[in-house]
Amino acid sequence: MRAVADRVGVTPMALYPHIGSKDALLDGLVDRLLAEFLPDAPGLEEFRSSPWPDRLRAIGHGTRDLAQRHPAVFRVLFSRPAVTADAVRVVDLIYQVLLDAGVADAEVPRLERLVTTFCMGFALSEIHGRFDARQVVTRSERGRIAPGSVPAHDRLGPLLDLAPDIDSEYDRDLDDLVAMVAATAAS
Amino acid sequence: MRAVADRVGVTPMALYPHIGSKDALLDGLVDRLLAEFLPDAPGLEEFRSSPWPDRLRAIGHGTRDLAQRHPAVFRVLFSRPAVTADAVRVVDLIYQVLLDAGVADAEVPRLERLVTTFCMGFALSEIHGRFDARQVVTRSERGRIAPGSVPAHDRLGPLLDLAPDIDSEYDRDLDDLVAMVAATAAS
DNA sequence: ACCTGAACACCGTTCAAGT
DNA sequence: ACCTGAACACCGTTCAAGT
Numbered sequence: 001m002r003a004v005a006d007r008v009g010v011t012p013m014a015l016y017p018h019i020g021s022k023d024a025l026l027d028g029l030v031d032r033l034l035a036e037f038l039p040d041a042p043g044l045e046e047f048r049s050s051p052w053p054d055r056l057r058a059i060g061h062g063t064r065d066l067a068q069r070h071p072a073v074f075r076v077l078f079s080r081p082a083v084t085a086d087a088v089r090v091v092d093l094i095y096q097v098l099l100d101a102g103v104a105d106a107e108v109p110r111l112e113r114l115v116t117t118f119c120m121g122f123a124l125s126e127i128h129g130r131f132d133a134r135q136v137v138t139r140s141e142r143g144r145i146a147p148g149s150v151p152a153h154d155r156l157g158p159l160l161d162l163a164p165d166i167d168s169e170y171d172r173d174l175d176d177l178v179a180m181v182a183a184t185a186a187s
Numbered sequence: 188m189r190a191v192a193d194r195v196g197v198t199p200m201a202l203y204p205h206i207g208s209k210d211a212l213l214d215g216l217v218d219r220l221l222a223e224f225l226p227d228a229p230g231l232e233e234f235r236s237s238p239w240p241d242r243l244r245a246i247g248h249g250t251r252d253l254a255q256r257h258p259a260v261f262r263v264l265f266s267r268p269a270v271t272a273d274a275v276r277v278v279d280l281i282y283q284v285l286l287d288a289g290v291a292d293a294e295v296p297r298l299e300r301l302v303t304t305f306c307m308g309f310a311l312s313e314i315h316g317r318f319d320a321r322q323v324v325t326r327s328e329r330g331r332i333a334p335g336s337v338p339a340h341d342r343l344g345p346l347l348d349l350a351p352d353i354d355s356e357y358d359r360d361l362d363d364l365v366a367m368v369a370a371t372a373a374s
Numbered sequence: 375a376c377c378t379g380a381a382c383a384c385c386g387t388t389c390a391a392g393t
Numbered sequence: 394a395c396c397t398g399a400a401c402a403c404c405g406t407t408c409a410a411g412t
Contacts, residue, residue: 188404188405188406189403189404189405199405199406200406200407200408203406203407208405208406209405209406
């Protein structure tokens, strides 16, 4: 609040009649985030005419890009249901992807939440540090754990010392998500 | 810090020589969270001997239960790589699930991150309010959006006015995750 | 060794007072 | 109508001083 007031060139208290509270300001910020996520009018036409797997991948990458552009506020997307006009437009794009994939109408809302939950969870993990290099537990670190108590680590061995390439990993994740949507549609 | 000090019956500053900083304290908290997540010794035996789809579902539900028991600290799991002994033990259980499912060794770490990212993202969304009732955009609210601009919402119609049953939705999500793991193993 | 008091540099928010 | 000043009730952390 105080930082915002500073940037506006006003005392913090002058903001309150305009924005109500910090929470209300964050609600407004989520709007802006989602509006930014939405392609502009010509981009939207092009988006709508591409095959659904491409659209699903684009939404996945868009989510991640949004998080990287706004790491400090991205997490508020988890605490506010998407109810503004732009939010509904974003959700509509995903609903349409699922409908075009052949997902049954009744399953569309659930799969929308599944897909966005994964993409948002991945983006949040990345910007907040869950995937940081330290996660790769080196063999020497594993040595400190009672021998035989982590059999899968022992079996995978040197594979675990490789730092993952998060970019290409996410691409493969989105491929799996596309396959899952297709499978759900077929069943 | 001040609240912790109060509970301990000491001034806030007395904590610092013991815990270092608030961040270090949160690191310790994550340990406790993961230790709590892990079944106790007899439970672990039983866990290890059950079929892998059951184990995957149990991990999914365990993540959600953990979040509900500790809503205020759950989010720190996103900002710290899992490096403690108990964290490695939890990851090992998931690696073993994937290995038993027949996932190729090289794909196991990626799928571990995919599965946990979804489960953690879902749990976080739930406790932070993203799935709250308001998310269901009623038709009257949609009326305020330019007609025809949300075709998928129009097509799905009254389906969207139904409040979702999050419990059974999560069960179906985990079924889809099991199917995805099986599909990845088969390919 | 361990703890305390005072202080520093912060927060979001209320409310009476100013123009 | 719109903004300000002072104040309230908070934060995490440092550092010299006490026992």
